[in-house]
Amino acid sequence: MNPDPRLLSIQDFTYPLPAERIAPEPLPDRAASKLLVSRHGQLTDKNFRDLPGELPAGALLVFNDTRVVRARLLARRPTGGQVELFCLEPVAPHRSLELALQQTGHCTWRCLVGNGRRWKEGPVMLDFTAADGQPATLHAERQAQEAGTALIDFRWEPAELPFAEVLRAAGHLPLPPYIDRPDTATDAVRYQTVYAAAEGAVAAPTAGLHFTPEILAELQEKGFATGHVTLHVGAGTFQPVKADHMADHPMHTEPILVTAGLLRQLLAHRPRPVIAVGTTSLRTLETLYWLGVGLLHAAADATDPTPATATELQVAQWRPYEMADAAARISPEMALTALLQHLEATGTDTLQASTRLLIAPGYQFRLVDGLITNFHQPESTLLLLVAALLGPGWRTIYEHALSHGYRFLSYGDSSLLLP
Template sequence: MATDPKALKIKDFIYPLPEDRIAKFPLADRAASKLLFYQKGNIQDKSFTALPDLLPPDALLVFNNTKVVQARLFFKRPSGATIEIFCLEPVAPVTDMQLAMQQTGACTWKCLVGNAKRWKEESLELEITLPEQSTGRLKVTKCEKLEDSYFIHFTWEPVGLTFADILATAGNLPLPPYLNRLATEQDKQTYQTVYARQEGAVAAPTAGLHFTQEIFEALAARQIKTLQVTLHVGAGTFKPVKAEEMAQHNMHGEEIFVSAAAINQIRNHLPRPVIPVGTTSLRTLESLYWLGVMLIQEPELSLPDLCVPQWLPYETLNIPEPAEALSALTDYLQKNQLEYLSANTQIIIAPGYSFKLVRGLVTNFHQPESTLLLLVSALIGEDWRRIYDHGLANNYRFLSYGDSSLLLP
């Protein structure tokens, strides 16, 4: 009997994770981590450097090239109280993350505000040190209060600086909350993948942290093809599932950007295996399929309506072939003279999901009671328990800075 993902209870996705098994700091060598290799029910302990030899020889490896921005800003009130502003997503003058990072002079973002009750003034200011020892000013103004966040208006001088420049200068790296520590100068390098390019994430696609130039050279030597997509990882990736049943869980939305050329490459690679590096790459790939399905059903959809609702995959009856769905996407882009697809996805991948493009996964070990653990379970079934038990029994390091796995169901 097929699993109904809406009826899943998150308490069924618990495992014991001792605090000392959470990797608080990265290894000195990115590629020195362990790699749990799971294939057709068998588990083996490997080193991450063995990955190129373990992948199917005709695999296409897909990476998320999002770059973590220094999204945490700290302001001192005259009283001495510290107010934290955590930038979540752009609101005005644009909502497109790529364009928002290039805004100059002023912009408005949805933000979390730490210590908000102590923020009495309308605005706060911060002096920032710019390259060549010059100084600038950053001003934040509280606008609309939302349920659990605020709209914050930013203005700054010199006005010619981009918002990306401002965050790089004045911001702090937003490490995952479960690390329970402040970011160090070293984290600015170690909490980015070596191929990070597109600024906009507030959390790293951590499965990619293990890759080095030497690993990429080994992949090329094995003639394993690689491809880059973009999903800007939002703070919602750490959002705990508080609902007893998944039907009541509101999945966070995230922006994806994929070139028409990349979509063509994926389509032309099928039916050979497509293997994402990380859950964000997997979510992007599977979202591409469902965006194509939406366009087959409604060819005249406008760009703002290109969003995958979280339950769409479980409620759609007419299921086209993957190549047909991807062709619908590339035809749409060509018709609208677009080189890139920009869309939003709330896709939730849980037991009961039928994978359309993906045939495996490179990923780290995830938190108990998380949507990421649901995704792993959707891919490999109840064997997720054997894998996590094996990891705990064999001293694997868990979560963002932890060890890796290659899952080939």
């Protein structure tokens, strides 16, 4: 019987991580990182350039094409002190990330505020130079405080600039909190994947940072299929688990976008292996299954007056564990087909949804057969995901990485996990 992940203690998912093993900088060459291959429990030390020769035959690799936005704004108080605003999510006039980034003149975002104790009232300001070389100014005023975050009203001149351009020109890359240094011109390139396309993340999907155009071309030459999803990584990916048991840890919500083309590609590819490039791609793929289950469940529930096409597309934190018995009768093919039918019924070719899915030991994987990922922090939800995929063998892998000189976390080395 699978364990109930709500009863798990995060203290059972820790390991000693010396500070010197955390990579503070990217390697000069993306593909020069090490690659630890775990195939059915057997470990092999490789270089990331060896990846195409280590993948299962006929595999489909799914990448997260989100692009990190320059979400850290360093503003000044009228008295000269600095206030840091870390933009987390839009609130008004749009909650849609795409629309919020195109908003002109003014907007409101939920932010983390650094050095805010001395910011009592009134606006803070930031002067910057727009892309066309003209001087510009951003004003920020705190509207409300909510559970460790603040609602910040932004206004700027020239007002015709979209907020995306304000962030690009005035902001800084939000490096992870364990990289304790200012961002640099190198980070502007290396904290993005080479295939990044859709702006909206405040943290990089770091498993993809190792890929180069040459490796992607080699994958194509060797006949591997590739596909893309979009999950805009939120700051919650760095949120430590403070609760004693996972039942008391709230997962953050992250928006996902998946095209009908990718859904059809997944359907046509089955039952050949699907390899997720990164935990965000994995969570997106597994979310697709549960979105399909939700549509089918709503359509079959005679007591539910809401038509399946109007069902809000989101996956809650514990939904897979609560619906495991009902989902046992729903195949991945059925779930993917339900999503395609939903898109046809709503006249769109892109699925827009959100997920709070927590993958922990006790989870049964539906769409993913393997994972390319970096080495994650102790007592993190990302480590729980790895433990769900590998079982207790995750410890052996991390002990091997520590004893063989692997670099850890966002700018660290990589692994290919094939359970």
